[in-house]
Amino acid sequence: MKTKTVIYYDGICLLCSWQINTLLKLDKKNILHFSPLQSQYAKANLDEEVILNLDTVIVKRNNEIFSKSKAAFVVLEELQSPLRFLFYFIPNFLADKVYDFVAKRRYSWFGKKEECIFPKNNPKFLID
DSSP: OOOOEEEEEOTTBHHHHHHHHHHHHHOTTOOEEEEETTSHHHHHHSOHHHHHOTTSOEEEETTEEEEHHHHHHHHHHHTTOGGGGGGGTSOHHHHHHHHHHHHHHHHHHHOBOSSOOOOOSOTTBOOO
């Protein structure tokens, strides 16, 4: 039996929130779940050192944890997006360099919220 795919993201990052909203629209089969790294759910299901690194998205699928560009490619694979094939043409180290470059500048480029606002009454969001 396949377990759920959970995307853990920085809940105060506006770029991250925008990407989550985009994934919600693309997830026609309702296969993705979301949890801010600041949530109790994340704290209960991830190691502390993973949670403290807010500079990466974390994807947990079938008890395997992925981060940075690999996490993004796992999500594209789950959604059956044609972009998933970029994984075969772009080396991980290069994709991770681009990922790190954007991640380090995301607050200054896109801004951030004062605090993480958890979506309420949406079963796709795992908070508690």
